[in-house]
Amino acid sequence: MQTVLSLRLIAPGDPEFFALLRDKIAHNPDFFRDAPVVLDLAPVADATPIDLEAFTSELRRLRLVPVGVQNAGPAWQAAARSAGLAQLGPGGQPGTANPTTRPEPLRQRPTAPPRGAGLVIAEPVRGGQQVSCPDGDLTVLAPVGHGAELVAAGHIHVYGPLRGRAFAGANGDERAMIFCDQLEAELVSIAGIYLVSEDLDPRLRGKRVRVWCDGERLSIGPVP
Amino acid sequence: MSQVIVVTSGKGGVGKTTSAAAVATGLAMKGKKVCVIDFDVGLRNLDLIMGVERRVVFDFINVINDGIRLHQALIKDKRVEGLYILPTSQTRDKDALSREGVERVIEELRQEFDYVICDSPAGIEKGAYMALYFADEAIVVTNPEVSSVRDSDRILGILNSKSRRAERGEPPMKQHLLLTRYDLDRVAKGEMLKLEDVLEILAIPVLGVIPQDDMVLQCSNLGLPVVLEPKSTAGQAYMDAVRRLLGETVELRFTTPPKKSFVNWLLRRTA
Numbered sequence: 057m058q059t060v061l062s063l064r065l066i067a068p069g070d071p072e073f074f075a076l077l078r079d080k081i082a083h084n085p086d087f088f089r090d091a092p093v094v095l096d097l098a099p100v101a102d103a104t105p106i107d108l109e110a111f112t113s114e115l116r117r118l119r120l121v122p123v124g125v126q127n128a129g130p131a132w133q134a135a136a137r138s139a140g141l142a143q144l145g146p147g148g149q150p151g152t153a154n155p156t157t158r159p160e161p162l163r164q165r166p167t168a169p170p171r172g173a174g175l176v177i178a179e180p181v182r183g184g185q186q187v188s189c190p191d192g193d194l195t196v197l198a199p200v201g202h203g204a205e206l207v208a209a210g211h212i213h214v215y216g217p218l219r220g221r222a223f224a225g226a227n228g229d230e231r232a233m234i235f236c237d238q239l240e241a242e243l244v245s246i247a248g249i250y251l252v253s254e255d256l257d258p259r260l261r262g263k264r265v266r267v268w269c270d271g272e273r274l275s276i277g278p279v280p
Numbered sequence: 281m282s283q284v285i286v287v288t289s290g291k292g293g294v295g296k297t298t299s300a301a302a303v304a305t306g307l308a309m310k311g312k313k314v315c316v317i318d319f320d321v322g323l324r325n326l327d328l329i330m331g332v333e334r335r336v337v338f339d340f341i342n343v344i345n346d347g348i349r350l351h352q353a354l355i356k357d358k359r360v361e362g363l364y365i366l367p368t369s370q371t372r373d374k375d376a377l378s379r380e381g382v383e384r385v386i387e388e389l390r391q392e393f394d395y396v397i398c399d400s401p402a403g404i405e406k407g408a409y410m411a412l413y414f415a416d417e418a419i420v421v422t423n424p425e426v427s428s429v430r431d432s433d434r435i436l437g438i439l440n441s442k443s444r445r446a447e448r449g450e451p452p453m454k455q456h457l458l459l460t461r462y463d464l465d466r467v468a469k470g471e472m473l474k475l476e477d478v479l480e481i482l483a484i485p486v487l488g489v490i491p492q493d494d495m496v497l498q499c500s501n502l503g504l505p506v507v508l509e510p511k512s513t514a515g516q517a518y519m520d521a522v523r524r525l526l527g528e529t530v531e532l533r534f535t536t537p538p539k540k541s542f543v544n545w546l547l548r549r550t551a
Contacts, residue, residue, distance in 0.1 A: 078447075085441040090449075119449040180439025180483055183430055199483055201433040219481075 060123070061088075063115075064096040072267065074114055082119055086177055086187045091160050093120045094144055095136075098127035105132045108139035151210040174210065181206065181220065188226070211235065219244070225269070237277065249274055285397050285525075286415035287458075288439075290431030292402030294423045295460040295490070298500060299327045300399035302515070303419065304432040305505035306522030308363035312394040317385075318368040319411035320401035321376055326368040330357065331503020332491040344379035344381030350388055351380055359508060364393070374407040381443065386414045404438060413444050417454040419487060423461050424472040429481050432457075436482065458521060463492035464537050488521030490514050493532035 067073065081088045093115065095108075112122040124142035125132065133143060149230045174192030181187055181196055183203030188194075194208035197215050203221030206212050210232055212224045217238035225247040226234030234244050239260055243252050246269040257276065287300040297472060317340060318326035322392035327333040332355045342348040343366075349417045350366075357363035366385075369376065389396045400411035410417065418439050424433040439453050440446055446453075466472040477488055493514035497532075499506045506515040507522075514536055 082441075085446070117448060121449070179440065181439070183434040185437040185441065191479075199481070201437075201481065202430050203434065204437075217480075 060098045061092050061093045061120075063125070064099060065119075066099045068100065068111060072112055074118070078118060083121075084186060084188055085183075086185070090121055092123045095141070096124060097125055097129070097132050101127060101129045101132065105135035108135045108141065112139050112141065117264045125194070133216070137215075148213065157211050174208075177256050180216075183220070190226075208232070230269045235265075237264050239265045239276070240260050244274065244276075246274060249278075282393060283395050284386060284390065284415045285395060285417045285419060286366040286400055287397060287419045287421060287513075288349065288400040288408060288412055288435055289402065289421040289428070290404060290408075290435040291423075291428045292337045294428050295496075296402070296421050297325050297399050298496060298506065299419065299421050299458055299490075299518070300397050301326065301505040302507045302523050303522055303525070304395070304397045305330075305357075305360055305363060306395075306507045306519050307395050307525070308357070308360040309507065309519075310522060310526060311362070313362040313392070315364045315389050315393045316397040316399060316539060318399050319377070320330060320399065320405050321368050321375045321407060322370065324370050324501070326369045326399050327355070327365060327397060328503060329500050330365050332357070332365050332367070333503070336536045337401075338448060339367045339369045341372050341376045342387065344378060345376060350385065360461065364448040374401070374405060374410075377410045379410065380397055381395055381415065382410050383414060392462050398402065404434065406459060408435075409438075409442065411440055413442070415439075415453060417456065419458050419484070421454050421458045421460055422478060422482070424459060424467065424474070424478060426473070429473065429478055430475045432482055436484065455484045456464060456525070457482055457484050458487050458488040458490065461492050462489050464534070466492075468537065471475070486532070487524055489532055489535050492515045492520075 107277045115122045122141060124144045125136040126144045128136055131170060136143060148203055172192035173212045174188040176195045176196060177187055177232040178197045180198040181200045181204040183201045186205040188207035189209065191209050193210040194206055195213040199216040200206060200214055201216050202219045206222045207226050209227045209229065212234045213220045217240050218236035219240045221243040222241060224234045228247050230247040232246055240262060240275050241253065243250055244267050246267065249269060252275050260276055265276050266279050267274055267276050282497045283467050289296050300316055304314045316331045318324050318327065327336055329472050334357050337352040342352065343350055353366060357365065379536060386396060392545050398411040398415060401407040420432050420435060421531065436455060439455060443453055459475060462534045463472055469473055490512050493512055494511040495509055496506050496514050499509050506512050507518050509515050517534055520533060523530045
């Protein structure tokens, strides 16, 4: 399942809008880069539609990929059509755009919160950069530098040296683990329990390891 | 096709200005038309290293803010054809650099020059940010020591996320490593990082390794870009880097201790 960001439009005409959005993206550029976005029009349903074509091209300049709208009234639907955006049902359910035929909400919640597809980063994560994946596993296919930070709700996999800090199970999931090809981390943490570089067994330094949560403390062992 | 290249490092005192001056001069010696801009507003040094400090009338900041034309501020180098220097102001600060103003000047320079070299100030504040924002390529100057390598790593992250290319989603900036002050004796003693160690951390291609050379300081005191001093090993290494920048394949020199030849050995024996 692909996670899609929803951008709720409250005051899209605000001159500060894109500046604020850019700030938001700047906090976590890797997470937002080329991310598909659905525009949630619920708060502005009764307002006059803005020029969605111009609006989406601004979004593309920020490296977001606007794909559709949801909760659009008739006037907004026309604007969305001419901007080449798909009409999606509320809550990301594919379906009609008419709110009166809203599909039945799910009665039963799954027991464990579902995890998203996660995030795969192919470029090196440099010092000072933070990459976070709020609903799934984070995989990095390149080195993670000193002073870089990885945050994930699920597991963290690093196919290369891990020299920065890694926070797995950031929402409190103690089953999350950290895997890396070369352990040189400044700090590893699972569900808030952490070890700093000084606490790591020197014999495991530079080795291919797995970090997991063993009750109240973290364990580190080689990956066969 | 005009290329804008930023010379940057994060850390101060690693040789950014020396490198910017050497690379710009080297490119001009190779027949390119080159302009080198000093972005270190308030701490201008480039004009000193280039030996033109006594010819500065107007500067980069005047062109941005005071309606002075670019040609009134550009200083033509008297030694190398096609080399121009755009000095900066000593009395203003980094806030005088507006993004629109910098963009206008760089676009105007692109029309006329093959290469625009931006000499970045140290740090990751506004001046450094303005120097890298419009660049197509980056030369990251690093010394073989841990703090410099860490700062370079940080700058690489900023190049990848905060430049105009990154914001527009264009192909990423080409990044080159220039390892300066490489002292073979200290590397051999383990007091300095080896080239391989630096590469393992930064993981970008090497443009050049510049050996520690006392002549660099002499040249900078004389206002002479070090590539104009043929006896200098650093100058030769910078010229190699320039050739690589132009796409030639040039083997790395000065990265291994010179072989003790039989003649040398004999000379030492008889001395």
